[in-house]
Amino acid sequence: MPDGAPVIKILKSDHSEDMQEDIKKITLQFYKTGMPHKDLASAIKQEWDKVHPPADNKATSGVYHCIAGTNFAVSVTHETRCATYWSVDNVKLLLFKSKDSPFD
Numbered sequence: 001m002p003d004g005a006p007v008i009k010i011l012k013s014d015h016s017e018d019m020q021e022d023i024k025k026i027t028l029q030f031y032k033t034g035m036p037h038k039d040l041a042s043a044i045k046q047e048w049d050k051v052h053p054p055a056d057n058k059a060t061s062g063v064y065h066c067i068a069g070t071n072f073a074v075s076v077t078h079e080t081r082c083a084t085y086w087s088v089d090n091v092k093l094l095l096f097k098s099k100d101s102p103f104d
Contacts, residue, residue: 006031006088013084022051023084023095031088041068041093048095067094 008024015023023044030043045066054061062079070090076083082097 008086008088010084010086011092013086014081015084016081019052020084022048023086026051027086027088027093031091037068037070037091040091041066044068044093044095062097062099064095064097068092 006028008027010020013020026044026047029047030040035043045064048064067074068091074094076096076098078096078098083095085094
């Protein structure tokens, strides 16, 4: 582990490899600050939305969500090719896109 850099492992993903690399870069950007998990998840989601903005800025096209923690269980429905579960040191993270619209 060079100069104490956090170890990031993609545990499961259906994002493209380029998007997985973006996830790693964004994670490193915020993880090193030592912020609480809820703030880490929020920062990663906000940066992800900047790097990969929604095509039409409408909730009906789907919204990304991020979860971070050391001990959580989750069951989500997500858009195809829009989810990654990864770890950085002892923290697990999940980024996924879902359609949270009552209009569908």
